[in-house]
Amino acid sequence: MAKTVADGFFADSRIKEAKKLIQDALKEHQSQITGVKSGNPELKESYDQLLKKMAEYRGGALFYNYLGTGIGNGPLVELADGSVKYDFITGIGVHYMGHSHPGVIDAQINGAISNTVMNGHLQQNTDSAKLVELMSTQACKHGAEVKNVFLTTSGAMANENAFKMIYQKRYPAARFFAFEKCFSGRTLGMAWVTDKAAYRQGLPKTIDVDFIPFYDALDHQGSIDKAVYAMKKAITRFAGQHAGFIMELIQGENGSWVGNTEYFEALIKVCQENNISVFVDEVQTFARTHHLFAFQHFKLDKHVDVVSIGKNSQVCATLFKDDHKPKPGLMSQTFTGSSSQIAASNYVINEIVNGGYLGENGKIEKFHQHFKGNLEKIAKKHPEKLSGPFGIGAMVAMTVFNGDEAKSKNFTIKLFENGVLSFMAGSSPTRVRFLMPIMAVEMKHIDEVCAIIEKTLIELA
Numbered sequence: 001m002a003k004t005v006a007d008g009f010f011a012d013s014r015i016k017e018a019k020k021l022i023q024d025a026l027k028e029h030q031s032q033i034t035g036v037k038s039g040n041p042e043l044k045e046s047y048d049q050l051l052k053k054m055a056e057y058r059g060g061a062l063f064y065n066y067l068g069t070g071i072g073n074g075p076l077v078e079l080a081d082g083s084v085k086y087d088f089i090t091g092i093g094v095h096y097m098g099h100s101h102p103g104v105i106d107a108q109i110n111g112a113i114s115n116t117v118m119n120g121h122l123q124q125n126t127d128s129a130k131l132v133e134l135m136s137t138q139a140c141k142h143g144a145e146v147k148n149v150f151l152t153t154s155g156a157m158a159n160e161n162a163f164k165m166i167y168q169k170r171y172p173a174a175r176f177f178a179f180e181k182c183f184s185g186r187t188l189g190m191a192w193v194t195d196k197a198a199y200r201q202g203l204p205k206t207i208d209v210d211f212i213p214f215y216d217a218l219d220h221q222g223s224i225d226k227a228v229y230a231m232k233k234a235i236t237r238f239a240g241q242h243a244g245f246i247m248e249l250i251q252g253e254n255g256s257w258v259g260n261t262e263y264f265e266a267l268i269k270v271c272q273e274n275n276i277s278v279f280v281d282e283v284q285t286f287a288r289t290h291h292l293f294a295f296q297h298f299k300l301d302k303h304v305d306v307v308s309i310g311k312n313s314q315v316c317a318t319l320f321k322d323d324h325k326p327k328p329g330l331m332s333q334t335f336t337g338s339s340s341q342i343a344a345s346n347y348v349i350n351e352i353v354n355g356g357y358l359g360e361n362g363k364i365e366k367f368h369q370h371f372k373g374n375l376e377k378i379a380k381k382h383p384e385k386l387s388g389p390f391g392i393g394a395m396v397a398m399t400v401f402n403g404d405e406a407k408s409k410n411f412t413i414k415l416f417e418n419g420v421l422s423f424m425a426g427s428s429p430t431r432v433r434f435l436m437p438i439m440a441v442e443m444k445h446i447d448e449v450c451a452i453i454e455k456t457l458i459e460l461a
């Protein structure tokens, strides 16, 4: 006998049967999506109209002529003009499981047939309790103490919440350290932390930030010395005024620039000597290295005070140590996420942890090596057109046409037309990057994507 009504409902054989029917139908229909396909000429006019309307109502054109139909097959996605493309940017790193993944759909159905569309901080279901436990235990697996988890709706909000708890703990210190060329989100606060002038043009100043040069692998010791010097100089200039340091350990939006343990440790030492909280922004790096968290990859477990996650996690969150617990009243939010999102998050994180993705011989590393190897071959054949690749794990980037911004943009658009979604990142040089749908990709997909990359480079020469 079921202990709750819900136990009975979710285990009802009719629900099981309905889900099976949905999965059967999905399998049958998605099996028609087998490879890159151009648009159907009969749909062109209506598709163009739809894009035009979208641009009008949105207040600006989309970067790509991309409107999906709602179905895909692994890394392949169908667009409303009938075309099929490889999604190697995954909504800027969100659709880790590709398109129409049966496990994710199954989890989402559980969410969809539960009582409410959204969960919030006042009322949430048991799935949220499971999710915070999962995030917490995984984060603290190797000695980190960020056991508290506050769910939220976006990466920027996860960062805002991190800033709030750090400010409150370090009051009245109000300055922050961040890395040059970092990206932290689009809120009024994060616009001043993100090191890109265009993203805050016309906005009132919200946060005083001192930017520290990021790690340079070509000048290991020199870049450590420069960064430590810059930090100490700012601390002398603004004595006692720094509350925290937001660290992106692998700079994603800047083009997959990878940091270094010794470099981070040198900066963290300065933080610890000056009561400055160490906050790692993992919105983009979560589940991209051999470890679930990049701070685990760089072995910074003992040093992190606050960590934010997003994108791959499906539900965003701020994780923090006991000594950073905010006082009552500082933080809340109507929504934490939709019921389907929370169910999907539980599924995706469990799958990453238990499905053979992590570790030195895990799928993430294998796919990275394969993709990297293919790109290296192209770079060897066309050194004037492609250099790199760069990045780590599921974050792969390359430079085309010497990192020229206009040519890189042109390349990504042409690549899209040829059937592969990528995106630009960083400036001087601009890179082209890929955030693979690791849970859906196979070696043959990477080979095909690389063949399209090479074809596109040749066409643009």
Ligand SMILES: Cc1ncc(COP(=O)(O)O)c(C=O)c1O
Residues within 6 Å of the ligand: 092, 154, 155, 156, 157, 159, 183, 184, 185, 186, 248, 252, 253, 281, 282, 283, 284, 310, 311
């Ligand atoms: C490192 C980092 N932090 C924060 C954000 C902001 O996340 P969201 O766009 O979900 O607000 C991003 C988004 O790209 C990011 O890459």
